[in-house]
Amino acid sequence: MEKNALVPVMAVAIVNGIFSPWVLMVFLLYPVWYPGWLPPYSQIVYMMSALILSTLTIMAAGVPAALYERWAARPSGTVVAGIWLAGTVLLSLPAIPNVIRALSGG
Template structure:
């Protein structure tokens, strides 16, 4: 797969990590995953939570693309990229109200 195809996938995943309603759940469980030696500043914990959620979005959205690559006789790179991007956009749908709210200034 072309590396340039990952740029939109990563961009959408970052938006999901920042604006998803699930980031609060990851944030609240920080005692489980956050290292004890790091200072528990809320800004740092929030950024790490967003990074974890972005990474999970990329991983989950890549599953259908990987299955297509595995089961297809001759997988095409553009189809793999499209499936991965579609999965990322689908996982980002719950974050859209927060994105709209942030863009409207409200």
């Protein structure tokens, strides 16, 4: 798979990490994953929560693409990228209302 095919996957995952309703759950669980030696500023905790959620989105969306790549006789890089992007978009659907709300200014 081309490296450039990963750019839209990462862009959608970043938007999901910032606007997903699940970011609140990751944020509230910060005592579990946040290092104790860092100051618990809410901006830093939120940024790291969004980063964790973005990374989890990329990892979970990559599973079907990896299974296709493993089981296909001749896997196509374009199909792998499409599966990965489709999985990322599917996992990002709950974030759409928050994205629309942010874009509308409300």
